[in-house]
Amino acid sequence: MKLKIVNDSRRAAYARERMAEFAVRCRAAGLPVTPQRMAIIEALLGATDHPRAEKICAEVRRRHPHVSLATVHRTLETLCRIGEARKVTALHDSARYDGNLEPHHHVVCVRCRRIRDVEIAGLDATLGGAIRAPGFKPLGWSLEIQAICDDCANSGERAGRSSETGGVGKTPRN
Amino acid sequence: MKLKIVNDSRRAAYARERMAEFAVRCRAAGLPVTPQRMAIIEALLGATDHPRAEKICAEVRRRHPHVSLATVHRTLETLCRIGEARKVTALHDSARYDGNLEPHHHVVCVRCRRIRDVEIAGLDATLGGAIRAPGFKPLGWSLEIQAICDDCANSGERAGRSSETGGVGKTPRN
DNA sequence: TGTCAGATGATAATTATTATCATCTGACAA
DNA sequence: TTGTCAGATGATAATAATTATCATCTGACA
Secondary structure (H helix, E strand, C coil): CEEEECCHHHHHHHHHHHHHCHHHHHHHCCCCCCHHHHHHHHHHHHCCCCCCHHHHHHHHHCCCCCCCHHHHHHHHHHHHHCCCCEECCCCCCCCCEECCCCCCEEEEECCCCCEEEEEEECHHHHHHHHCCCCCEEEEEEEEEEEEEEHHHHHHCCCCCCCCHHHCCCCCCCC | CEEEECCHHHHHHHHHHHHHCHHHHHHHCCCCCCHHHHHHHHHHHHCCCCCCHHHHHHHHHCCCCCCCHHHHHHHHHHHHHCCCCEECCCCCCCCCEECCCCCCEEEEECCCCCEEEEEEECHHHHHHHHCCCCCEEEEEEEEEEEEEEHHHHHHCCCCCCCCHHHCCCCCCCC
């Protein structure tokens, strides 16, 4: 198992390719193609630093000074919903704490946001031997498995959203 | 590689064991042992659902109705700092977006919170074959590698905190 | 060109978390 | 047991990120 930092030049080609057909995919998803939307996806694809909404908004405003931060938030969530972007951060919008200090990982239900501990025998040993990230000194790692729990699979009749792993939607307050 | 949901009865024994020496470890870390602190760690160890501060506060208030939510927030962060708890959620307190839809994972610097994409050849194939989580239908997974980047390792002279992987501290606004 | 679902901008509201500050209390020494 | 004090606590204000509201605007398609 070999670890490799994704390089920037390949990323630029990828961004160009994604932009080329973006408008088509928007219309296919039933979404109007607006200048704001184009500017936001362009800013996102042009960044390799996993920016937050405010950063993207600042970038977009260099050409479209009138764009609202609320629009950027809404549009980024929309992009996640149609599978044109991903949220790097977790499925929860408030901090969750764990008293279990033994090595373990997490399964998260993308619908009810429930979290369960899991152990994956062999994984930590495998990763421990494999992770050599140039430019970084690794300290640890954590694996999050996105899933649908049985309760939600059974009770959840409401039509599944196109990209539930995108991390769209609010955390239930439990 | 075998995946196993961590079961609750073993967890109860683990909690008892952790409670037994908690006060001693607090004093060893130079922290006074207060009833609030005891109640908060007890509530955390008694929960298997990775609760957020408000949930723990509600639990604690059943016995100590006067406890402030601010204290719970502060204490949970303290527990992470001395290595008695972990934050399940990511190192960032605002949503980060990624335009890269190709399968990849992330290295995060625990000091400057920079995120880089990494590819780990073989990992996804390995996991894809291994993940069978009873009670869940897996949809995907993501690996976050906590690390220190070279920039921070060199420039960062300030004494390292005892548990930097605990996710304590604020996200720089960049 | 007209229609309209959906998008946008401005702004208020909400939510989680942290800061402030006066007061209190474990821990330790006398 | 008591005195001292660093650090903890509770109450509350402040901050920050995100979402809701709503009047207006505009792509898309007929």
